[in-house]
Amino acid sequence: MSVSNLGTALSSESVEINEVGNIKKNAFLHLISEVSVDDHGHVHAGMCGTASPNEFEQKLDDYIDSLIHKKENLIGVLHYAQEIYGYLPDNVQWHIAQKLGIPSAKVYGVVSFYSFFTMIPRGEHVVNVCTGTACFVRGADKLKEELEKQLEINAGETTPDNLFTLETLRCVGACGLAPVMIIDGQVHGRLSTAKEIHEVLAKYRPES
Amino acid sequence: MKLKNIEALNALKIQNRKIFDTRHITVPTTIKDAQGLPRHIMVCGGTGCSSSESPKIAESLEQELKRRGLSDQVKVFMTGCFGFCEKGPMIEIHPDNTLYVEVSINDVEDIVEEHFIQGKQVERLLYKDPNTEERFASNLPFYHSQLRIALRNCSKIAPEDIREYIAADGYQALAKVLFNMNPISVIDELKKSGLRGRGGGGFPTALKWEFTRKNQADQRYIICNADEGDPGAFMDRSILEGDPHSVLEAMTIAGATIGATQGYIYIRAEYPLAIHRLQIAIAQAQEYGLLGEGILGSDLCFDIELKYGAGAFVCGEETALIHSIEGTRGEPTVKPPFPAQKGLWGKPTCVNNVETLANIPPIILQGADWFAGIGTETSKGTKVFALAGKVNNVGLVEVPMGTTLRKIIFDIGGGIKHHKTFKAAQTGGPSGGCISTQYLDSPIDYESLASIGSMMGSGGLIVLDEDDCMVNIAKFFLEFTVEESCGRCTPCRVGTKRLYEMLTKITEGKGTLEDLDNLEKLCHIIKDTAICGLGQSAPNPILSTLKYFREEYLAHVVDKTCPAGVCKSLLKYEITEKCVGCSLCAKKCPIHCITGLSKKRHAIDQEHCLKCGVCMEQCRVEGAIIRH
Numbered sequence: 001m002s003v004s005n006l007g008t009a010l011s012s013e014s015v016e017i018n019e020v021g022n023i024k025k026n027a028f029l030h031l032i033s034e035v036s037v038d039d040h041g042h043v044h045a046g047m048c049g050t051a052s053p054n055e056f057e058q059k060l061d062d063y064i065d066s067l068i069h070k071k072e073n074l075i076g077v078l079h080y081a082q083e084i085y086g087y088l089p090d091n092v093q094w095h096i097a098q099k100l101g102i103p104s105a106k107v108y109g110v111v112s113f114y115s116f117f118t119m120i121p122r123g124e125h126v127v128n129v130c131t132g133t134a135c136f137v138r139g140a141d142k143l144k145e146e147l148e149k150q151l152e153i154n155a156g157e158t159t160p161d162n163l164f165t166l167e168t169l170r171c172v173g174a175c176g177l178a179p180v181m182i183i184d185g186q187v188h189g190r191l192s193t194a195k196e197i198h199e200v201l202a203k204y205r206p207e208s
Numbered sequence: 209m210k211l212k213n214i215e216a217l218n219a220l221k222i223q224n225r226k227i228f229d230t231r232h233i234t235v236p237t238t239i240k241d242a243q244g245l246p247r248h249i250m251v252c253g254g255t256g257c258s259s260s261e262s263p264k265i266a267e268s269l270e271q272e273l274k275r276r277g278l279s280d281q282v283k284v285f286m287t288g289c290f291g292f293c294e295k296g297p298m299i300e301i302h303p304d305n306t307l308y309v310e311v312s313i314n315d316v317e318d319i320v321e322e323h324f325i326q327g328k329q330v331e332r333l334l335y336k337d338p339n340t341e342e343r344f345a346s347n348l349p350f351y352h353s354q355l356r357i358a359l360r361n362c363s364k365i366a367p368e369d370i371r372e373y374i375a376a377d378g379y380q381a382l383a384k385v386l387f388n389m390n391p392i393s394v395i396d397e398l399k400k401s402g403l404r405g406r407g408g409g410g411f412p413t414a415l416k417w418e419f420t421r422k423n424q425a426d427q428r429y430i431i432c433n434a435d436e437g438d439p440g441a442f443m444d445r446s447i448l449e450g451d452p453h454s455v456l457e458a459m460t461i462a463g464a465t466i467g468a469t470q471g472y473i474y475i476r477a478e479y480p481l482a483i484h485r486l487q488i489a490i491a492q493a494q495e496y497g498l499l500g501e502g503i504l505g506s507d508l509c510f511d512i513e514l515k516y517g518a519g520a521f522v523c524g525e526e527t528a529l530i531h532s533i534e535g536t537r538g539e540p541t542v543k544p545p546f547p548a549q550k551g552l553w554g555k556p557t558c559v560n561n562v563e564t565l566a567n568i569p570p571i572i573l574q575g576a577d578w579f580a581g582i583g584t585e586t587s588k589g590t591k592v593f594a595l596a597g598k599v600n601n602v603g604l605v606e607v608p609m610g611t612t613l614r615k616i617i618f619d620i621g622g623g624i625k626h627h628k629t630f631k632a633a634q635t636g637g638p639s640g641g642c643i644s645t646q647y648l649d650s651p652i653d654y655e656s657l658a659s660i661g662s663m664m665g666s667g668g669l670i671v672l673d674e675d676d677c678m679v680n681i682a683k684f685f686l687e688f689t690v691e692e693s694c695g696r697c698t699p700c701r702v703g704t705k706r707l708y709e710m711l712t713k714i715t716e717g718k719g720t721l722e723d724l725d726n727l728e729k730l731c732h733i734i735k736d737t738a739i740c741g742l743g744q745s746a747p748n749p750i751l752s753t754l755k756y757f758r759e760e761y762l763a764h765v766v767d768k769t770c771p772a773g774v775c776k777s778l779l780k781y782e783i784t785e786k787c788v789g790c791s792l793c794a795k796k797c798p799i800h801c802i803t804g805l806s807k808k809r810h811a812i813d814q815e816h817c818l819k820c821g822v823c824m825e826q827c828r829v830e831g832a833i834i835r836h
Contacts, residue, residue, distance in 0.1 A: 073535060076516060117519075132439030133684070171437070176602045189260070
């Protein structure tokens with residue numbers, strides 16, 4: 001889930017993902033000087049030892065440099081990086097490890113522990129279904145099933161056009177509106193019919 | 209503009225006090241009498257109402273007021289949670305204290321025209337009691353039995369303006385502590401008050417502060433635990449959104465008392481609005497010199513920094529939280545040593561819950577005796593509950609300790625939705641247990657809840673009805689715990705997974721009596737051997753439901769049925785002799801497993817039936833299709 005108040009939100013244009021889930025070079029990546037995708041689907045974007053600066057990396061570095069205590073602020077740095085890049089591929093993690101002076105295995109350990117951080121790129125809009133207790137008893141299961149049906153993907157996946165990623169999370173504290181879904185940080189509640197869900201999703205679809 | 213001393217603080221308070229001339233009129237004002245007076249419209253800006261466009265409603269009100277030439281007389285303020293989330297968005301108009309519920313942008317024109325220009329209430333926007341059909345403009349039944357201490361300022365002040373907090377006696381408690389009290393007297397006062405931790409542990413707050421203070425070190429820390437992870441709980445969120453300065457003031461008082469110069473608020477990233485309000489509040493407090501060096505001209509140097517969670521429930525546990533602030537995986541460590549001895553970066557650290565802290569300023573100002581006079585023998589003061597689930601009035605309620613569950617659910621809560629039957633109330637989230645009908649008249653306090661196998665928890669109160677399967681609820685909680693287990697200790701990492709597997713087996717109709725035995729045994733083993741509170745309390749939902757709803761477990765295991773009609777694998781749909789043979793169900797069946805001749809009784813192929821229930825939904829003949 002993207003939290004737009006943490007750090008500066010840089011909106012990225014849509015990223016194409018081909019069949020094997022690798023990132024194709026696309027609009028926003030023109031900001032990064034060199035891009036290649038290796039056999040494991042890892043994006044190499046002008047880092048890992050090369051000297052070519054790019055806007056995203058500069059923004060991240062500026063943020064890290066502004067911190068008095070760097071190592072302890074790993075989680076804050078990861079939040080900021082994920083806001084910039086949309087996800088945390090291993091080369092971004094490596095870069096952060098270098099800047100903070102900690103082992104990259106430790107960075108990986110933190111990224112893999114916290115559910116907020118993802119190593120897989122997400123779609124343009126992240127749809128989070130709240131499966132907290134209050135939403136659960138008011139039909140979160142049905143909401144999730146209906147979303148899976150309308151988006152034609154399972155929870156945890158991204159639509160082929162990369163428009164939506166469907167995920168679940170536990171409780172944003174809007175229990176008065178149960179069941180809720182959160183799209184890009186915006187809470188949509190009291191959803192009971194397929195039509196209502198369809199209408200909310202339509203707001204995020206590009207106008208045809 | 210730093211406030212250099214108490215006199216400056218008091219001068220600012222008096223200067224801003226006039227807002228309460230409009231908002232807290234002691235003599236009730238009728239809408240007619242209010243016509244020529246300055247008016248305030250408080251618009252609920254809690255997460256629930258904000259998601260229902262309340263900021264746009266506020267903006268629209270301002271525009272319409274301007275259009276009608278009323279913007280000098282009538283001011284609009286975004287405020288914190290009113291508590292009655294079911295009926296949001298809500299607005300309250302002062303000084304006539306008129307509350308409008310379920311307001312939408314389309315109502316703005318009518319409100320300005322009828323309420324402000326014509327001077328009459330908009331009837332259709334007044335709350336209507338569903339039982340008596342009576343309309344209420346103020347003093348709604350929802351609020352009758354409530355006593356708002358932690359929530360005292362929510363809905364009364366604009367949380368993004370420190371001057372309003374100061375006008376409402378904000379930072380007076382800090383001034384008293386700095387100049388009229390000392391650490392010993394503060395701790396004594398808290399001891400007398402009987403304040404206990406509101407995060408679920410119920411540990412006496414005064415003792416925690418005392419222990420932290422007593423441990424010698426060159427630095428100590430105060431941490432506010434704002435990682436409200438219990439699904440269904442939103443008490444802390446509402447306090448942080450509606451009255452963030454109360455927490456900042458309390459932390460500064462804690463800093464002065466325990467000898468800390470740095471405080472941290474660890475807040476979960478899923479609360480962007482609360483984060484935003486806290487960022488503003490901290491910046492304002494620093495600007496006014498209420499955080500930083502030489503606060504109010506005293507020797508106290510204290511500052512607060514925000515730290516963000518990243519979606520790990522276990523980080524609500526204090527040692528895990530501390531590790532998360534240190535920038536590592538949020539894995540709990542065995543206690544002792546307790547954080548008061550060795551916490552953040554090895555220094556004595558006091559971790560307090562948001563609601564606990566929100567109670568500190570009123571206790572200091574109004575005195576321990578006042579606070580101790582509320583509640584029961586062992587549980588003093590009030591508790592905020594997030595009432596949710598199958599209840600009519602979902603929202604935030606604050607009641608004196610000792611209030612019965614019946615009062616909260618049937619009185620304040622307005623009873624069960626759709627006139628269904630109450631089955632159980634779940635407290636304490638995934639660490640808690642169920643309270644069944646027989647205990648509806650138990651007073652809610654720490655000890656009495658523990659004695660019936662439940663716990664106070666942080667305040668989440670989920671109401672369940674006849675359509676909820678208790679075995680499925682236990683499975684739901686275990687699914688959560690399995691996901692959130694940090695993985696460090698075997699009893700939790702492996703044990704909860706085995707519990708979840710057994711529950712899944714039971715809800716799929718494959719459970720045996722031996723499974724029930726093993727389930728119970730494993731629960732006790734995990735309780736005894738897990739490292740931290742998450743693991744130790746993970747079996748509670750199972751033990752509690754086994755104790756009070758054993759017959760439901762037996763139905764699943766022995767009879768292979770789900771009495772509540774929830775567990776799909778155990779449901780059986782059958783077409784009875786009432787069937788008229790219209791074939792509507794056969795046409796709608798997604799896998800075409802219904803057969804029959806025209807005008808003759810049809811039949812469902814049980815082997816292939818998906819138990820989706822579409823046939824029963826579509827059937828127009830009552831009793832033709834039944835489910836059991």
